[in-house]
Amino acid sequence: MLEEQGKISRVREVKLKERIMGYSVSPARSGEMAQVQYMGATSTEDGDLHIKYLEGFPQTILSMIDEGITPADIKSMVVLISHDLNAKVYINELEVFGYVHVKAKKVDKGQALKKDDISGFERIKLGDIEFPDDHAYFCVLSLGWDKAYIFDFSPLDDQSSRKIEYDVEKFIGSYFSYLSFKTIHKISDSDWDQILKQNWFPFFSLKFSTIESIINYVRAGWDIDDLINTIEIDTLEHLQNWTPDWKKDEGLAPFVDFLERAIERHKSEDFISSTSIIYPKIEGLIRQEFIKDNPGKEGRRQNMLVEHITEKTQYTLSSLTTYIPDRFKRYLEECYFKDFIASSQNNQVSRHSVAHGASSIEQYGKKESLVGLLVFSQIAQYIKQSSNKSSNTDAASSAGS
Known part of the structure; x- marks a missing residue:
């Protein structure tokens, strides 16, 4: 379906200066142990934590792109980060497709879907983007009035050779299901x-x-x-x-x-x-x-x-x-x-x-x-x-x- 439409998502490339490990979820002093969340998802229901996350790495990436894009301009943002800290950035041009479980007896092409027509998302396809298992990623995606932030920085860990061993599109779909029917x-x-x-x-x-x-x-x-x-x-x-x-x-x-x-x-x-x-x-x-x-x-x-x-x-x-x-x-x-x-x-x-x-x-x-x-x-x-x-x-x- 995407190939037939022939639309290729525009990509920007930046080089990170520091290795991203995740977010601290507990306070700690020098020499103490801190708990770090390297994978997860947040939305506006998480309040200040969600805003703090967005003002972190997503804001850092935006500041590296000299195009005058502000957080208010973001409808969708996907960043893929390789182990050598090269990052590919996709902003707003993405076609977002949700593959849903249909609850209605019949759905016609072009029909506006309501909550009673579906039972959840199977996966979310983001344009022509593929998620390599050796790349970290984060996504900022709009869902109605809400914005979801989904991330996994584990492949950037220098102390291990972690790879993503799950279907990222299904993971994003699951979170969309949660937000839609929370x-x-x-x-x-x-x-x-x-x-x-x-x-x-x-x-x-x-x-x-x-x-x-x-x-x-x-x-x-x-x-x-x-x-x-x-x-x-x-x-x-x-x-x-x-x-x-x-x-x-x-x-x-x-x-x-x-x-x-x-x-x-x-x-x-x-x-x-x-x-x-x-x-x-x-x-x-x-x-x-x-x-x-x-x-x-x-x-x-x-x-x-x-x-x-x-x-x-x-x-x-x-x-x-x-x-x-x-x-x-x-x-x-x-x-x-x-x-x-x-x-x-x-x-x-x-x-x-x-x-x-x-x-x-x-x-x-x-x-x-x-x-x-x-x-x-x-x-x-x-x-x-x-x-x-x-x-x-x-x-x-x-x-x-």
């Missing part, structure tokens, strides 16, 4: 505890505005159940969009038949039936995926099923997307697979309480039905996205062989 990624541990205690989760199927409302309700100490009508609208709309696609998938199709029946029962407000239908099929769907990847095993251990579906998803999709498989692992363990008290009929509806008849009829309401539909949808999307990523990887390997 409402989700900055949920505190105490707020996570409260969300799960109320048996909710920032499910992938929900609109971002609804997820923000869930988080705000928790922070205000309000009951998330008060949002149930909004959550229901989001859920049924997502299922309407995606069920036809899942039905074309050979692995998902047999489960979608049950899903459609559960949706029909939910719409008829027969929540006992919809819940009883969908909860067992969720475990069956996870188990099928486990057995597919582990032939010869039966997948009877639920902790193994949970680890497999979430870790497989995390391997193919960054935790900084809105899929957040690392967090969903805890939800499955503490909510969907929640244990029950055998002597009580007041158990929260879960896979175990449904299977063992350990919840009273009053526990089977709209919320429990919706949670089942949302969990099924989350697992189905994990499977589809993991499959898509594997297919793309296989295709790329075949093309390169």
